[in-house]
Each structure stands twice: as structure tokens, then as C-alpha cells.
Amino acid sequence: MFFLKKNRWVWIAIFLSVGSRxxxxxxxxxxxxxxxxxxxxQEQQVQSPYPVTPERIEAGRKIYFGVGFCxxxxxxxGTGVNLPGHPSRDFTDVKWQKLRTDGELMWVLKNGSPxxxxxxxxxxxxxxxxxxxxxxxIRTFEGK
Ligand code: HEC
Known part of the structure; x- marks a missing residue:
């Protein structure tokens, strides 16, 4: 019995390493x-109709922690949970923040990332x- 249990963990370990690779x-x-x-x-040109204000950042924070389930x-x-399968995004990454326009992020919010x-x-x-x-x-995570 003990041997079987030990073996099971070996198989799980092999499965996980092959799977992740x-x-x-x-x-x-x-x-x-x-x-x-x-x-x-065209999507990169899409801009928010709203100015950046502390009130909107705060409203966004509530969405992030609340109904948005982000x-x-x-x-x-904002560094992301270690999900099984595809990893989420590290929002603190400065290079990523600079590369993406708000329009691109809105496209992802409307379409998901297939x-x-x-x-x-x-x-x-x-x-x-x-x-x-x-x-x-999300922009406030940059460089944190
Ligand atoms: C069920 C898990 C899950 C939830 C809930 C979720 N995300 Fe994501 N998100 C992901 C994963 C996984 C990725 C990485 C996708 C990829 O690499 O293409 C991602 C990527 C992103 C990206 C980066 C896209 C890019 O262009 O690099 C943004 C922005 C984003 N999510 C915003 C949000 C916001 C805002 C919310 C809440 C309103 C949210 N996500 C909710 C899992 C999730």
C-alpha cells in the first residue's frame, strides 16, 4: 500500500513535468x-473617451477586485496567479506596459485572449x- 502511494506521486510528478513542457x-x-x-x-488607435482621474482609477480598482473577477x-x-495551462500576465512588467496601447487592452477585454x-x-x-x-x-501596476 505504501509503495503504491509513493508510486502515484512519481507518476503525478512525471505527468506534470511532461505536461508543462x-x-x-x-x-x-x-x-x-x-x-x-x-x-x-486600427485597434491600436482606439482611445478611451474618459480622462485619467483618481476617481476612475479607484472605480477600476473596485472592478478589478469585485465584479470583474480580475x-x-x-x-x-498584478503579477498574476500561477494558473495551470496558460500563465496570466505580469502587469508590473514595464516593457509590456509600454508596448500595449489602451486600445489593444480594450480589444482583449471585449474578445478575451483566444x-x-x-x-x-x-x-x-x-x-x-x-x-x-x-x-x-491596470496601468498603475507598472514598475511596482
Ligand atoms: C479566469 C482567469 C482570468 C480572469 C478572470 C481574467 N483574466 Fe485577464 N488574463 C488571463 C490570462 C490567462 C491571460 C494571458 C493571456 C495571454 O497570454 O494571451 C490574461 C491576460 C490579460 C491581459 C493582457 C493581454 C495582453 O494584450 O497582453 C489583460 C489586459 C487582462 N488579462 C485584463 C483582465 C481584466 C481587466 C480582468 C477583469 C475584468 C481579467 N483580465 C480577468 C486570465 C484571466
């Missing part, structure tokens, strides 16, 4: 755009204004 091959580099090539130029996968400090756990958020649990507010909040 094979899924790694399918992970797009985090800096690669998520918006499809055909529409990226914190479940993206964690309190092939990953990133779900459609705008139009489901939150509306477009909430989306722009939560983007303002």
Missing part, C-alpha cells in the same frame, strides 16, 4: 500582440466604461 511550446511570448494582425493597426487570475499585486483562460469581460460582467476604468487601474 509541452504546453510551454504553445505559449505566445508575452510581448507578442494578442490582437489579430489584420486589425491591429484578481482571481491576475492577483492582488486559446487562453482570459475570458471576455466587457459585455459580460462589466460594461465598456468599467473596462476603460479597469485599464486605468
Amino acid at each position: 509541452s504546453t510551454l511550446a504553445f505559449h505566445k511570448d508575452m510581448y507578442e500582440p494578442r490582437v489579430p494582425k489584420a486589425i491591429i493597426a 484578481v482571481t487570475c491576475h492577483s492582488k499585486d 486559446g487562453t483562460g482570459m475570458p471576455i469581460r466587457v459585455g459580460t460582467d462589466i460594461n465598456e466604461e468599467d473596462g476603460w476604468n479597469v485599464i486605468q487601474f
Whole structure:
């Protein structure tokens, strides 16, 4: 019995290491755009109709920790929860923050990131204004 139990953990360990190595091959580099090539130029130009204000950042923070469920996968400090399968994003990464326009982030909120756990958020649990507010909040993680 003891031997069987020990063996089970060995198999689980083998399964996990093979699993993570094979899924790694399918992970797009985090800096690669998520918006499809055909529409990226136009999506990058899309801008928030709202000015950046402390009130909107605060509203975004409430969405992030509340109805948006962002914190479940993206964690309190924005570095991301270690999800099985595809990892979430490290919002503190300065290079990533500089590369992405607000328009691209809005596209991801409206479409999800196909092939990953990133779900459609705008139009489901939150509306477009909430989306722009939560983007303002995500920007505050840069460099933290
Ligand atoms: C069920 C888990 C989950 C939830 C809930 C979730 N995300 Fe994500 N998110 C992910 C994963 C996984 C990725 C990485 C996707 C990728 O690499 O393409 C991601 C990526 C992102 C990105 C980066 C996209 C890019 O262009 O690099 C943004 C922005 C984002 N999420 C915002 C949010 C916001 C805002 C919320 C809440 C309103 C949210 N997410 C809720 C799992 C989640």
C-alpha cells in the first residue's frame, strides 16, 4: 500500500513535468500582440473617451477586485496567479506596459485572449466604461 502511494506521486510528478513542457511550446511570448494582425493597426488607435482621474482609477480598482473577477487570475499585486495551462500576465512588467496601447487592452477585454483562460469581460460582467476604468487601474501596476 505504501509503495503504491509513493508510486502515484512519481507518476503525478512525471505527468506534470511532461505536461508543462509541452504546453510551454504553445505559449505566445508575452510581448507578442494578442490582437489579430489584420486589425491591429486600427485597434491600436482606439482611445478611451474618459480622462485619467483618481476617481476612475479607484472605480477600476473596485472592478478589478469585485465584479470583474480580475484578481482571481491576475492577483492582488498584478503579477498574476500561477494558473495551470496558460500563465496570466505580469502587469508590473514595464516593457509590456509600454508596448500595449489602451486600445489593444480594450480589444482583449471585449474578445478575451483566444486559446487562453482570459475570458471576455466587457459585455459580460462589466460594461465598456468599467473596462476603460479597469485599464486605468491596470496601468498603475507598472514598475511596482
Ligand atoms: C479566469 C482567469 C482570468 C480572469 C478572470 C481574467 N483574466 Fe485577464 N488574463 C488571463 C490570462 C490567462 C491571460 C494571458 C493571456 C495571454 O497570454 O494571451 C490574461 C491576460 C490579460 C491581459 C493582457 C493581454 C495582453 O494584450 O497582453 C489583460 C489586459 C487582462 N488579462 C485584463 C483582465 C481584466 C481587466 C480582468 C477583469 C475584468 C481579467 N483580465 C480577468 C486570465 C484571466
